Amino acid sequence: MAIKIAIIIYSMYGHIATLAEAEKRGIEESSPDAEVTIFQVQETLSDEILAKMHAPQKKDYPIIQAADLPTFDGFLFGFATRFGNVSAQMKTFLDTTGGIWAKGELYGKFVGFFESSGSGTHAVTIINNLSYFVHNGLIFVPLGYAKAFGELTNLNVVKGGTPWGAGTVAGTSGELQPNEVELKIAEIQGSEFGKVVTKHFS
Numbered sequence: 001m002a003i004k005i006a007i008i009i010y011s012m013y014g015h016i017a018t019l020a021e022a023e024k025r026g027i028e029e030s031s032p033d034a035e036v037t038i039f040q041v042q043e044t045l046s047d048e049i050l051a052k053m054h055a056p057q058k059k060d061y062p063i064i065q066a067a068d069l070p071t072f073d074g075f076l077f078g079f080a081t082r083f084g085n086v087s088a089q090m091k092t093f094l095d096t097t098g099g100i101w102a103k104g105e106l107y108g109k110f111v112g113f114f115e116s117s118g119s120g121t122h123a124v125t126i127i128n129n130l131s132y133f134v135h136n137g138l139i140f141v142p143l144g145y146a147k148a149f150g151e152l153t154n155l156n157v158v159k160g161g162t163p164w165g166a167g168t169v170a171g172t173s174g175e176l177q178p179n180e181v182e183l184k185i186a187e188i189q190g191s192e193f194g195k196v197v198t199k200h201f202s
């Protein structure tokens with residue numbers, strides 16, 4: 001049976017959405033039988049506030065519902081950093097999943113993370129949010145260094161990405177876009193994550 005992977009994001013300015021597409025490409029490259037879907041969490045801000053924050057129109061990824069989660073074997077979460085943490089939109093979604101947690105429906109499934117931050121707060125966003133995933137008994141698949149050593153240690157470009165997961169430095173006004181090195185890291189992460197989930201569930 002084909003494995004199913006959900007990439008779940010919140011992206012106000014599009015950086016995380018771009019990384020999510022690279023993660024998806026990576027999974028599909030290493031695991032052609034995998035079913036991969038990019039979801040976004042429900043927006044919680046009004047159109048008026050979003051306009052004041054200069055947020056562009058969102059991509060039309062389906063909105064994830066708590067009830068969708070148990071149908072997947074693995075999850076890649078894309079976090080847009082807010083004060084070194086996840087956005088309230090992402091947290092609001094996670095807080096709707098108590099019933100799933102109570103039934104242990106995510107136990108033993110796999111999870112990985114990628115992130116975006118204005119100035120490069122990187123790993124801290126992921127580390128600050130492990131608790132939810134630990135409580136659910138999800139198995140964290142870190143990116144590590146082995147498969148992306150050259151990219152992670154490349155100091156020639158301003159870049160995100162750590163052994164905790166892919167990432168991008170958006171710039172303090174969102175003026176940067178994910179660059180080639182950041183996209184490559186995201187593809188490698190997707191590829192390796194796909195392999196781990198496939199190996200376990202096939």
Ligand SMILES: Cc1cc2nc3c(=O)[nH]c(=O)nc-3n(C[C@H](O)[C@H](O)[C@H](O)COP(=O)(O)O)c2cc1C
Nearest residue numbers: 011012013014015016081082083084116117118119
């Ligand atoms: C309220 C708020 C808090 C933020 N906090 C941080 C932060 O702690 N560190 C940082 O580097 N960037 C911070 N940023 C910048 C965002 O992380 C950045 O806009 C985001 O990663 C862009 O991703 P997106 O285009 O997918 O929305 C913050 C942005 C907002 C609006």
